[in-house]
Amino acid sequence: MKSPFVTDLRPNQVTTATFLVHLKDVRQKKTGEPYLSLILGDRTGELDAKMWDNVAEVMDTFERDDFVKVKGLLQIFQNRPQLTIHKMVRILDSDVDFADYFPASERDPLEMFAEVRQIISTVGNPHLRALLNACMDDEEIAQRYRLAPAAKSVHHAYLGGLIEHVLSLCHLCRVTAAHYKHVDLDLLLTGAVLHDIGKISELTYDRTFGYTTEGQLLGHIIIGLRMVQEKLARFPDFPPRLRTLVEHMIVSHHGELEFGSPKVPLFAEALLLHHLDNLDSKMECMRNMVAKDRHVEGYWTGYGAALDRSVLKKDKYLDGGSALETSGPAEAPIEEVAPSPVPDPQTVPELNASPLRTERSMSQFAEKLKQAWRQQ
Numbered sequence: 001m002k003s004p005f006v007t008d009l010r011p012n013q014v015t016t017a018t019f020l021v022h023l024k025d026v027r028q029k030k031t032g033e034p035y036l037s038l039i040l041g042d043r044t045g046e047l048d049a050k051m052w053d054n055v056a057e058v059m060d061t062f063e064r065d066d067f068v069k070v071k072g073l074l075q076i077f078q079n080r081p082q083l084t085i086h087k088m089v090r091i092l093d094s095d096v097d098f099a100d101y102f103p104a105s106e107r108d109p110l111e112m113f114a115e116v117r118q119i120i121s122t123v124g125n126p127h128l129r130a131l132l133n134a135c136m137d138d139e140e141i142a143q144r145y146r147l148a149p150a151a152k153s154v155h156h157a158y159l160g161g162l163i164e165h166v167l168s169l170c171h172l173c174r175v176t177a178a179h180y181k182h183v184d185l186d187l188l189l190t191g192a193v194l195h196d197i198g199k200i201s202e203l204t205y206d207r208t209f210g211y212t213t214e215g216q217l218l219g220h221i222i223i224g225l226r227m228v229q230e231k232l233a234r235f236p237d238f239p240p241r242l243r244t245l246v247e248h249m250i251v252s253h254h255g256e257l258e259f260g261s262p263k264v265p266l267f268a269e270a271l272l273l274h275h276l277d278n279l280d281s282k283m284e285c286m287r288n289m290v291a292k293d294r295h296v297e298g299y300w301t302g303y304g305a306a307l308d309r310s311v312l313k314k315d316k317y318l319d320g321g322s323a324l325e326t327s328g329p330a331e332a333p334i335e336e337v338a339p340s341p342v343p344d345p346q347t348v349p350e351l352n353a354s355p356l357r358t359e360r361s362m363s364q365f366a367e368k369l370k371q372a373w374r375q376q
Contacts, residue, residue, distance in 0.1 A: 001097065001100060002017075002018060002042060002096070002097065002100035002101070003017075004017050005017075005042050005043070005044040005045075005100075006019075006040075006041065006042055006044045006045040006046065006047050007044040007045055008044075009047070009074050009081065009083075010074065011074055011075060011076050011081065011296075012073070012074070012075065013073070013074055014071065014072070014073050014086075015071070015072065015073075015074060015083075016069070016070070016071045017069070017070065018067060018068065018069045018070075018091060018096060019040035019041060019042055019047070019067070019068060019070065019101075020040070020041055020042065020065070020066075020067055020101040020102075020207070020208065021038060021039075021040060021062060021063070021064050021065060021066050021067070021068055022038075022039040022040065022041045022046060022064070022208055023037075023038060023039035023064060024036070024037075024038055024062070024063060024064045025037040025038070026055075026059055029052075033055070033056075034055045034056060034059060035050060035051060035052050035055055036049075036050065036051040036055055036058075036059060036085070037049075037050055038050070038051070038085075040068070040070070040083070041101070042100055042101045043099070043100055043101055043102055043103045043104065044103075045292050045294070046292075047081060047082075047083055047294075048080065048081070048082045048083070049070070049072070049082065049083040049084075049085055050082065050083070050084055050085065051072075051084075051085040051088060052084065053086075058088050058089070061089075061090050062088075062090040064208070065207045065208050066090050067090065067091045067092075067093065067095075067096050067101070068088055068089065068090050068091065069088070069089050069090075069091050070083070070085050070087065070088045071085070071086050071087040071088075072084050072085040072086050072087075073086070076296050079295045079296055079297055079298065080294045080295060080296070080302075081294055081296070102158075102159055102205075102207075103157070103158035103159065104158050104159040104160055105158060105159065105160030105161060105163075105164045107160065107164060109146040109147065109159075109160045109163065110146065112146070112160065112163045112164060112167055113136075113142065113145070113146050113163060115167055116136065116145075116163060116166065116167065116170075116193065117136060119167075119170050119189060119193070120132045120133060120136065120189075120193065122189075123186045123189055123190065124186050125186040125187075125242075127235065127237075127238050127239060127242060128186050128187065128190045128242070128246070129186075130235060130238075131190070131228070131231060131232065131235065131238070131246070132190060132193055132194070134231045134234060134235075135193075135194065135197065135227070135228070135231055138231075141197070141200065141227070144200035144201070145162065145163060145197070145200055146160065146163055147159055147160065147205065148161070148162040148163075148199055148200045148203060148205060149161040149162060149199075149203060149205055149209055150162045150164075150165040150196060150199065150281075151199075151203075151281075152203060152209045152210060152211065153209065153306075154281065154285060154306045155280075155281040155282075155284040155285050155288070155306070156281070156284055157209060157288075159205060162196060162199055162200070165196070165280060165281070165284070166192060166193055166196070168280050169192040169195075169276055169277060169280050170189055170192050170193070172276045172279070172280060173185065173188045173189055173192050173272075173273075173276060174189075176272060176276065177272075180268070180272070182268060183268055183269055183272060184269055187242075187245060187246070187249070187269045188269045188272060188273060190246055190249070191246070191249035191250070191253065191269060191270070191273040192273060192276075192277075194224065194228055194246070194249075194250060195224070195249065195250055195253040195273060195277060196220060196224065196253075197220075197224045197227055197228070198219070198220035198221060198222070198223030198224025198225070198226075198227060199220040199224075201214055201215065201220075201223050201227075202214070202215030202218075202219060202220035202223055203215060203220075219260065221250060221251055221253075221254070221260060221261065221262070224250050225247060225250050225251060228246065228247065228250065229247070245267070245269075245270075248263065248265075248266065248267070248270055249265075249269065249270045249273055251263050252264055252265045252266065252270050252274065253265075253270070253273055253274050253277055254274070255274040255275070255278065282307065285304065285306045285307050286307065286311055289301045289302075289304045289307070289311045290311055290313050290314075293311075293313070299312055299313050299316055299317040300312060300313065301313065
């Protein structure tokens, strides 16, 4: 087993470890020499890393999605761990255990799939149950359904994340359908199992998570709709109007046109599916932001684009402890900067020499307009 993992690293210690390269960026120092800005990772998390010296010797020897062995010093920079790399070498895929580098659900995928099949068996409508079984009996679909993440980075972004999200959604469906008596649970569960099925082909997840060409061109809603329509073609007696409802739940589950849905939800089960899907994804986003936050001090996570906010580390806040209080949640980043953790003016580019301003500079026209208004 790989050792150490990202979560094992401690500040002010020199470490030697292997990582997967999630992001590689070659930049320039003020002197014109190149330096490397990297995001390295394993199944426990990601780590910001910089290589300042002897970069020309290694920068063309590896690429994103390669495995590298590095030796470096971990330091705290801007309240986050950052690894300053001294030495680096690419290593072969055959020399690593892939399971050490890709985040995965804590639950066994076969166990989760068996639970999905059990849920399908409870669907009383024979047409809906037959459609769901046809999808899960397809071994290619079943294999990908067990393995795929639910998203590239936003929520449940780990192997087995899709099926874990679906199971969570099915439990929410049962609870809410028991409360809203007019809701058809069979239809709601069908939407939960099928709404994201297109993600098994939209996303790549053999190394780092990304998008297939088909995923880029069509997206998971269109891909999923096509997959379901292919299965429906086997059932000539499937009620046409029920088919339309199932298809509508797939195309409307994002809820709003600006979020990628061709149609907004137009009946109760479709609307409920959207809100439960959104709830489950947002709760996972919030949990993950706290669990994976790398800030050393303070009670707030870094800014998260998915939720458009920072999140309070509630347990740490309630415990009090020795955490240094910060000024509050971080705002959305204005621009990316990449200074060295070692403040050497000869080697560090002055990417942000002036302090950040809280207000944008006004144009000359806006300034004159403001002055004229004040004189009225």
